[in-house]
Amino acid sequence: MRHLLPSVLLLVLLCSGCEKPTESSSTLDEDTQAWWETTTILSSDAMEGRDTGSPGYARAAAVVAERFAAAGLEPLGENGIWFQEVPMEEVAITQAKITVGDRELQFLHDIQASPASAREIVDAPIIYCGYCDSTSTSQVKDKLVICHGTRREDFPSNGDRIRTMSEAGALGILFIADPGFIIEPPRWPFAYSRSVRLAGETFTPATFPTFSINAGSDALDKLIEGSGQNAKELIELGSQGKPLPTFEVEDRLSASFTLADRSIQSANILARLPGTDPSLADQALVLTAHLDGYGYGTAVDGDSLYNGTLDDAAYVALLIQLAERQSGKGFKRPVIFAIVTGEEKGLLGSKYLMKHLPVPQESIAANINLDQLRPLFPLELLTVHALDETTLGDDARAVATSMGIKVQNDPEPERNLLRRSDQWSFIQAGIPAINFVFGFEPGSESERIYRQWYREGYHTPKDDLNQKIDWEAAAKFNSFFYGLVEKVADGETKPAWKAGSKLGPTNP
Structure with missing residues (x-):
């Protein structure tokens, strides 16, 4: 990111028509107003x-850097600048044609595949095998298998199904995305099909391709x-975990894909607020949030921009x-x-940051x-990831309790949210970390x-400035x-893993 930083004023003018809070200044406090602006x-x-890697991302990153500079932070990127360039490689499906007999399945709407699974399959026969457990393998050899991706206890996981069908000689799986998993239902259409990896890592095509089928x-x-x-009856039975038949499908499936490769770069923005206690200089607190989004993708109700x-x-x-509240005043x-x-x-x-830290890893005390x-409904309960694993959980509980907020461990571990955001990169490196969800x-x-x-807004164009916020x-x-942040950054003791933690360095 070598270009000059744009003026924040210019971007404010560009956003002059953007949605603002509807509350008057007398009911919306100044800090919240500034945050939303x-x-x-x-x-x-x-x-x-x-x-990731788009001109829009670069513009947003430049705004962040300019605001950090104005707030009195120090640049911590490469060669004394704000940015740490992250080189990546992308493989994307740019065209797909999938037919069953003379019927076409619309890619990203009816059916989805990752680039790793996108290889040409010519005239493959199909068999429907219900939940695809070990009792339904006798006729799958050299066929594509339709499986319900049912996510219920006492049923195989999708990983189990892949292993079972692969060992039985199937060519691949067409998973019916489970509409019965209401905790986090499948969202259609998909924005696009891309696979991005850090430069230097190898793109490995799947030896056993899998596809996702839209049950809706x-x-x-x-x-x-x-x-x-x-x-319709099969989908309803599969969502409920009821018995399902096995049967051959009359027509065969043909699929062809066009793939495109490209190298991209996208920057982390790194800054530091120096501490005031020299004895704690090697106990930095790292605060993270991700700037990237989805960009442009498949249109939903005519809107193709995923804000x-x-x-x-x-x-x-x-x-x-x-940073602006502190205005250069350190903890x-x-x-x-x-x-x-x-x-x-x-x-x-x-992941790249943890491999290319701007400070020694041993000088990082914790991550928030x-x-x-x-923030769509009243904040009375807060889910805290890794709540009982580190002393950060104790600090979060203390601050929350003082504000009348209850805290809880993740009540939906089957969603795997702990591993789905950037705190996981720190935890894997042995650094105490924490993240939050409105409960x-x-x-x-x-x-x-x-x-x-999660049905309508998550990773869709509806996650925009027009949605209703609980201010x-x-x-x-x-x-x-x-x-x-104040409690941890000014605390008497360094954040630490608790004895017996299942996530700590001795239990990765």
């Missing part, structure tokens, strides 16, 4: 969704036409807000601000990550709102975050 800049249409479209009808089976307002522009904005411990790229492509920015936060009581209105957002909840979390 920064969010508005970073997730406006002018930033084009901040896709007529994709299964097209696949099994002529079999005498009812696709990524809550994922994660709003919480990059919160780190900027913290006892140094604080490193790491705005990372490529999270949506596999935590690539934070901001992602997966949805809710089962059956509450808050749960309804949360589930609806009181947003302000409450922001205050919680400020309090937690």
Whole structure:
């Protein structure tokens, strides 16, 4: 990122038509107003969704760097600048044609595949095998197998299904994406199909290709036409975990793909607020949030721009807000601000950062990550990832309790959220880390709102500046975050793993 930083004023002008909070200044506090104005800049249409390596991402990164400079932080990137370039390689499916008999499956709408699975399959026969357990392997050799991706206890995992069908000689699996998994239902259409890796890593095509089938479209009808089976009934039975038949499909599947490779670069933005206590100079607290989003993708209701307002522009904005609140005034411990790229492509920015740290790893005491936060309903309960693993959990509990917020461990570990954001890169390196999700009581209105957002907003164009925000909840979390950073950065003792932690360095 060698270009000059753009003027923030210019970007504010570009965003002059962007959505602002509807509350009057008398009801929305100044800090929350300022936070949302920064969010508005970073997730406006002018930033084009901040896709990794895109011009829009570069513009947003330049804004972050300029704001950090104005707030009195020190650059911590390469050669004394704000940026740490992350070289990457991308493989993308640019064209796909998939047919069953004379019926076409629309790629990204009816069916999805990763570039690793995208190899030409010519005239492959198909068999439907229900849940694809070990009892349904006798007829799968040299065929594509339709499997329900049912995610229930006492059923095989998708990994188990892949292993079982592969060992039985199947050519690949067409997974029916499980609509019964209401905790985090499948979202269609997919924005695109790309695989991004850090430069130097090898792209490895799948030896056993897998596809995902949209249970909400007529994709299964097209696949099994002529079999005498009812696709809707099969999907309902599969979602409920009820017995399913095995049967041959009349027509064969043909698929061809066009792949494109390219090298891209996208920058982490790194800055430091020096500490005030020389004895704690080797105990830096790292604050992270990811700047990248999806960019442009498959249109939903005519909108093809995935702005990524809550994922994660709003919480990059919160780190900027913290820096501006401090205005160069340090805590006892140094604080490193790491705005990372490529999270949506596999935590690539934070992985690269941990391999190319600007300070010795032993001088990093802890990480607080901001992602997966949805201020859409009252903040009364906070899910804290790794709550009981480190002393950071104790600090979070203390700050939350003082504000009337209850805390809990992750009630939905099957979603694997702990490993799906950038705190995981720090945990894997043995560094205490923590992340948060707005919690809710089962059956509450808050749960309804949360589930609806994951059905309709997550990784879609609807995560934009027009969605309804609970401003009181947003302000409450922001205050919680400020309090937690102060408690950890000024604390008497260094953050540490707890004895017996399942995530600590002795139990990676």
